[in-house]
Amino acid sequence: MKMFNNINDHTSYHAKRRGEVMMVSDNIKTLSYAEAWDHINAIAAHIQAEGISKGDRVAILAKNSVDNICIFLACARIGAVAVGLNYRLTLSELDFISSNAGAKFLFMDQEFNSLRGDYLNSINSVCLDSDENAPILAEWLATPASLTEVEVNGDDILFQMYTSGTTGLPKGVLISHGNVLANSYQAPLSTGIGFREGDRALVIAPSFHAVGLVGALLGVIYGCSLIIHRDYDPVGMVETLAKEHINSVAVIPVMLQFSLAMVPNIKDYDFSELHTINYGASPISETLLKECIDAFGCDFVQGYGQTEATMALTFLTASDHRKALAGQPELLRSCGRAVFGSEIKIVGNDGQELAVGEIGEIVAKGPQIMQGYWKNPEATAKTVIDGWLHTGDAGRMDEDGYIYIQDRVKDMIISGGENIYPAEIENHLVSHPQIQDASVIGVPDAKWGEVPLAVLVSGGQPELSAEELTEFCREKLAGYKIPRKLEYIAALPRNPTGKVLKKDIRVMMAEKYPAV
Template sequence: MKLFNNLNDHTRFHARMRGDMMMARDSKKSLNYAEAWDYVNLIAANIQSKGIVKGDRVAILAKNSVDNLCVFLACARIGAVVVGLNYRLAAAEVEFIASNADVQMLFFDQEFDGLRGDYLRSRIGVCFDSDSSAAKLDSWLDSSATLNEVEINGDDILFQMYTSGTTGLPKGVLISHHNVLANTYQAPMATGKGGRVGEIGLVIAPTFHAVGLVGSLMGVIYGGSMIIHSDYDPVGMIETLANEHVSTVAVIPVMLQFSLAMVPNIKDYDFSELHTINYGASPISESLLQQCMDAFGCDFVQGYGQTESTMALTFLTADDHKKALTGRPELLRSCGRAVFGTEMRIVDNDGQELPLGEIGEIVAKGPQVMQGYWKNPEATAKTVVDGWLHTGDAGRMDEEGYIYIQDRVKDMIISGGENIYPAEIENHLMSHSQIQDVAVIGVPDQKWGEVPLAVIVSGGQPELSAEELTEFCRGKLAGYKIPRKVEYIAALPRNPTGKVLKKDIRTMMAEKYPPIA
C-alpha cells in the first residue's frame, strides 16, 4: 500500500487506533471513530447495492450534519464521486448542475425537496431526516448489505464541486484524493497550526463549498473531533466556542462582525481553549481584527484560494496578523504567502512574469491544483496552462513574497484609459466609521467610459454624500480612483462563502446607470 494514498486510509487508521474518541457530533447524533467507520461501511454497502459503482456521481443536497459527512465518506470508500449541491440556489440551477454532473443518486434534507426537478426525481433518492417521496436514511439502510472492496488511487476523483457561476454557467471542478491530502498537509506547514488528535473543531461553513468540506476532511485526516452546526447562528457560534472546548473554527469576517454585534457581553465568555480563528473570502479590517483579538484572545489566520485549488494557495499567518497590529497594518490587505510546495507568479495577458510590485493575474502551480473541469476541456485548457492555474484574480507580489489581491480581473474598471482595481478603493472606504460594508463597481460614463460607483451599507450610521466621500478619499487615492457616485443598500449580496456578488450589484444598478447610447 502506498503511504497516504487516499482519504479512506486515514479514516480506517483512526478507527483502529483511537476508536473510542469522538469523530463528529451534531444536535442529533454523535459518533466515535469506530462507530463512524462501521456506519460509513454500512452506507457504502447500501449505495453499492443500488448499482452505484466507482466513478458514478452521488449528490448531496443538505445542511451540515454527521449523516452528511458520513455519506461523503461512504462515497469515498467505494470511489463514487460526491457532488455537493448548494441549497441556496434556485431549483433550475440545482437541476442544471445535477444533470451536467450525470448524478445517479441523491441524498437530501426534506426541506429542500422542492429543489428536486424532473432530473433529480428520476434518480435514486434518500432523505436524511424524514419520510417523503424518497426513503428515509435510517429505514433505507439494510444491515445485511455486503461491502465490496474497491481499489482507490490517489489520482481518483474524490469530489466534484461546482464554481459559483459568477463568470457564466457553473463548471464542475474535479478534485482528487491527492489534491485534498496535499492541501491538508500544506496548510499546517504554512501556518504552524497543524491538526491534532482529539482537538475539537467547530464546523459552520457549508460543506457544499471548499472551506466547509475540506475543513471537515482535515479534521478526519488528523484524527480531530468535530462539532457540526447546520447553520450559522451568531449567538450559537459564540456559545459553542466558549462552552464546548473548541480549539479552532473557520469563518468569514462578516460572521465575526455579526457575532460581536449580537453578543454585547462577549467579554463575559471564556475562550481560553480557542487557539485559532481561520477566515477567508475577504480581508479583515484593522479595527475588526483588534476587536476580535480583544474578545477571543486567540490567533487569527487568513487563507486564500479557490475551488480550483482544492482550498488554499496562501496563508496570512498568526505572526503576520500580530505584525499588522504592531507597525505593519498594510499586511492586512495581503492574503499572505504561498503554502509549501506551491509556486506563485504575477503574469501579464501573455502569461509573462511581471516584476515585483506590478499588477497582473495571479497564477499558481502545486499539488492542490484541480484535475480539470468536468466535460469541459476547453475551459480546462484556458485555466490550467502548463500546470499553472490562472486564478482570474488580479494582484501584485512584494519582495517578501506577500500577495496583495487587487480584484478579479473581470471586475477591473477602465476609466479614461486608466485601470482601476475596486479592492484598493474598498479597503480605504472600509476604514470610515460610517461605512459597515462596501463594494465598488464600474458604471457607464459619457466622458470617461466608466467611473467608480461606491455601493455602501451604512449599518444604521448617517449616510455620506458623494462630496463627503470624495473628501475622505482625497489625498489617499488618485483622483481618477475616487468614486464619483454613491448608492446605499441594506446589505451586499454574497455567495455562501462570503464573496460579494458584483454581478448582482451590477444588475441592481443597471436601470439607474444604463449603458451610454
C-alpha cells in the same frame, strides 16, 4: 504498498488507533471514530447496492450534519464522486448542475424537496430525515448490504464541486484524493499551526463550499473531533466556542462582526481553549481584528484560494497578524504568501512574469490544483496552462512574497462569503423588455462586504423599480445574487470592441457608494 494514498486510509487508521474518540457530533447524533467508520461502511455498502460504482456521481442536497459528512466519506470509500449541491440556488440552477454531473443517486434533506427539478426527480433518493416520497436514511440502512472493496488511488476524484464562471454557466471542479491530502499537509506546514489528536474543531461553513467540506475533511485526516452546526447562528457560534471547548473554527469576517454585535457580553465567555480562528473570502479590518483578539484572545490566520485549488493557495499567518498590529497594518491588506510546496507569480496579458510590485493576474502551481473541469476541456485548457492555475484575480507581489489582491479579473463579487458572477445576472437582466443594457458591479456594504449593483440602460418607460427588479430576478437567481441596488444611466461605457468598461462604471458610482 502506498500508505495514506487516499482519505480512506486516514479514517480507517483513526478508527483502529483511537476508535473511542469522538469524530463527529451535531445536535442529533454523536459518533466516535469507530462508530463513524461502521456508519460510513454501511452507507457505502448500500450505495453499491443501488448500482453505484467507482466514478459514478452521487448528489447531496443537505445542510451540515453527522450523516452529511459520513455520506461524503462513504462515497470516498467506494470511489464514487460526491457532488454537494448548493441549496441556496434555484430549482433550474440545481437541475442544470445535477444533470451536467450525471448524478445517479441523491441524498437530501426533506426541506429541499421543492428544489428537485426534472432531473433530480428522475433518480433514486434517500432522505436524511422524514419524507413521504423517499426512504429515510435509517430505514434504508436497516436492510442487509455487503461492502465490496474498491481500490481508490490518489488520482481518483474525491468530489466534484460546482463554481460559476464568467459566462455564468456552472463548471464542475474535479478535486482528487491527492489534492485534498496535499492541501491538508500544506496548511500546517505553512501556518505553523496544525491539528492535533484530540483537537476540537467547529464546522459552520456549508459542505457545498470548499471551506466547509475540505475543512471538515482536514479535521478527519488529523483525527480531530468535529462539532457540526447546521447553520450559522451568531450567538450559537459564540456559545459553542466556549461551552464545547473548541480549539479552531473557520469563518468569514462578516460572521465575526455579526457575533460581536449579537453578543454584547462576549467577554463573559471562556475561550481559553480556542487557539485559532481561520478566516477567508475577504480581508479583515484592523479595527475588527483588534476587537476580535480582545474578545476571543486567540491567533488569527487568513487563507486565500479558490475551489480550483482545493482550498488554500496562500496564508497570512498568526505571526503576520501580530506584525500588522505591531506597526505594519498594510499586511492586513495582503492575503499572505504561497503555501508550502506551491509557487505563485504575477503575470501580464502575455503570460510573462511581472516585476515586484506590478499588477497582473495571480497564477499558481502546486499539488492542490484541480484535475480539471468536468466535461469541459476547453475551460480547463484556458484555466490551467502548463500546470499553472490562472486564478482570474488581479494582484501584486511585494519583495517579501506577500500577495495583495487588487481587483478581480473576472469581475467576481464576494458578498457575505458567496461568490457572485455578474455575467449570469446581466444575462438575465437584459432578457427583460424594459432593460436595454445592463452591467453588474460590486459596491461596498457594511453588512455583507459588498453587494451587487445593477447599472441599467432603460429599454422604455416607465423604468423598473427596485421592487420590480427583485421580483423579476427571484425566479431565476438565488437570493444572494439578486442586485440589492439599482442605478440608471444613459449608456454603458464601452471600448472600441464593444466591451463594457466596468472600471469606468465603478468610478461613476464611487461617490454614491463609497467604501465603508
